[in-house]
Amino acid sequence: MSGIKVRFAPSPTGHLHIGGARTALFNWLYARNMGGKFVLRIEDTDTSRSTDEYIGSIMQGMRWLGLDWDEGPLRQTERFDIYSGYIDRLLKENKAYHCYCSPEELEERRQEAMKAGTPVRYDRRCRERTGPVEGVVPSVRFKMPLSGNVEVADMIKGTVTFDNGQVDDLIIQRSDGTPTYNFVVVVDDVEMGITHIIRGDDHLNNTPKQLHIYEAFGYKVPVFAHLPMILGPDKARLSKRHGATSVTAYRDEGYLADALINYLVRLGWSYGDQEIFSRQELVKLFSFASVGKSASIFNPDKLLWLNAEYIKSTPADKLSELVMPFLVKNGTIKAGDTPDKELMLKAIPQLVERSRTLIDLAAQLRYFISDEYETDEKAARKFLRPEKKKQLVFLNEKLRSTSYSHDEAEQAFKSTTDEFGIKLKDLAQPVRISLTGGTASPGIFDLIEILGPRSSDRIDRTINEIEDPE
Numbered sequence: 001m002s003g004i005k006v007r008f009a010p011s012p013t014g015h016l017h018i019g020g021a022r023t024a025l026f027n028w029l030y031a032r033n034m035g036g037k038f039v040l041r042i043e044d045t046d047t048s049r050s051t052d053e054y055i056g057s058i059m060q061g062m063r064w065l066g067l068d069w070d071e072g073p074l075r076q077t078e079r080f081d082i083y084s085g086y087i088d089r090l091l092k093e094n095k096a097y098h099c100y101c102s103p104e105e106l107e108e109r110r111q112e113a114m115k116a117g118t119p120v121r122y123d124r125r126c127r128e129r130t131g132p133v134e135g136v137v138p139s140v141r142f143k144m145p146l147s148g149n150v151e152v153a154d155m156i157k158g159t160v161t162f163d164n165g166q167v168d169d170l171i172i173q174r175s176d177g178t179p180t181y182n183f184v185v186v187v188d189d190v191e192m193g194i195t196h197i198i199r200g201d202d203h204l205n206n207t208p209k210q211l212h213i214y215e216a217f218g219y220k221v222p223v224f225a226h227l228p229m230i231l232g233p234d235k236a237r238l239s240k241r242h243g244a245t246s247v248t249a250y251r252d253e254g255y256l257a258d259a260l261i262n263y264l265v266r267l268g269w270s271y272g273d274q275e276i277f278s279r280q281e282l283v284k285l286f287s288f289a290s291v292g293k294s295a296s297i298f299n300p301d302k303l304l305w306l307n308a309e310y311i312k313s314t315p316a317d318k319l320s321e322l323v324m325p326f327l328v329k330n331g332t333i334k335a336g337d338t339p340d341k342e343l344m345l346k347a348i349p350q351l352v353e354r355s356r357t358l359i360d361l362a363a364q365l366r367y368f369i370s371d372e373y374e375t376d377e378k379a380a381r382k383f384l385r386p387e388k389k390k391q392l393v394f395l396n397e398k399l400r401s402t403s404y405s406h407d408e409a410e411q412a413f414k415s416t417t418d419e420f421g422i423k424l425k426d427l428a429q430p431v432r433i434s435l436t437g438g439t440a441s442p443g444i445f446d447l448i449e450i451l452g453p454r455s456s457d458r459i460d461r462t463i464n465e466i467e468d469p470e
């Protein structure tokens with residue numbers, strides 16, 4: 001085990017979304033690649049927006065994606081005593097001070113600064129104050145340096161320089177006693193021994209503030225990697241407007257976790273032109289040297305393509321397990337029931353080429369597993385004409401004398417098309433509708449071989465439904 005330790009630190013104010021999952025993945029990959037540790041930390045200090053339900057759903061999303069953590073989940077709300085100790089220390093060392101300005105006063109000054117066009121920053125009037133203000137509970141502010149620069153060494157962006165003059169004297173503890181984000185992040189990263197901070201570059205502007213806090217404590221600064229944003233196809237920051245962004249919504253839409261992982265890793269990381277990677281390959285190949293500097297565009301079509309590729313390459317046995325909840329959802333089976341495994345293992349290989357999601361796969365498995373399936377009425381009207389009746393009766397008689405093997409079924413069709421002087425497709429389409437309810441399905445002879453005698457029952461059912469010729 002190396003000394004590398006990374007963390008994923010979601011705020012539980014929403015479900016695990018695509019951006020968060022990508023951050024978690026890059027942390028996980030780095031830890032696994034380097035033989036380091038991966039910590040899950042829940043940043044729930046914003047108690048008005050954080051919920052236990054979101055914590056549960058974030059962990060569920062990570063588990064589904066196979067992003068296992070070595071420590072945690074640690075919750076910041078359980079660590080307030082620790083933060084208080086650190087705040088006291090800064091106050092004692094004169095590196096922080098009490099601020100007695102009320103939120104109303106601060107807002108008033110902010111408005112004035114905006115009107116005057118001067119920078120909207122705290123004017124530091126309490127920084128040199130010597131005594132308390134009677135009857136006012138103060139907040140605590142951190143003393144930022146007043147001049148000079150600070151440099152962020154970033155594995156993706158290189159060195160980024162910030163002017164200290166632009167950094168506000170940050171509130172590290174609100175007057176209600178709760179500590180603030182930029183402060184607790186540093187305390188936690190130090191306490192947990194985090195060596196590399198991998199997060200979205202929306203946090204880049206927080207980094208100089210955090211660096212000054214490290215410095216005030218005299219702690220070693222970790223290495224940073226700020227991941228470029230993920231944008232929607234319209235180049236705006238990815239959001240709900242662009243469709244499902246929560247990881248569990250993709251799960252429910254029939255995406256495979258491995259496909260989503262493969263898609264997420266390519267939002268920022270590349271390895272030549274290679275598109276498809278096994279998880280072992282990713283762990284082996286991942287490095288920040290191949291993480292790009294520019295934002296990535298989220299492309300739902302590519303994700304769907306990748307999912308279809310994964311469905312094609314996943315063993316039928318595994319697919320038969322993964323598809324189960326979707327068979328329950330589409331009403332093919334009841335929760336807890338298991339369909340005939342042998343039938344599933346025969347049917348699935350016939351369907352993978354035409355299934356882009358597990359929902360597609362479940363929809364087609366329905367007519368293999370159950371005799372209750374929807375019929376496409378329009379196709380039925382078009383293909384199940386009265387003159388077909390005789391042909392289907394003839395075919396079914398032939399079929400019943402076979403063992404329903406692919407080749408015997410082909411023979412039975414041939415006899416029928418010869419007898420009536422029709423083409424194969426003139427017979428295949430009505431039979432297809434009879435056996436599956438629709439006009440798109442695997443090869444008709446394969447279908448008959450898998451369904452066996454049930455094929456004849458279904459053809460009989462169709463014969464009864466077709467009107468007699470005039």
Ligand code: GLU
Nearest residue numbers: 009010011043185199203
């Ligand atoms: N809690 C922050 C967020 O969810 C992440 C902070 C960090 O990674 O430093 O955006």
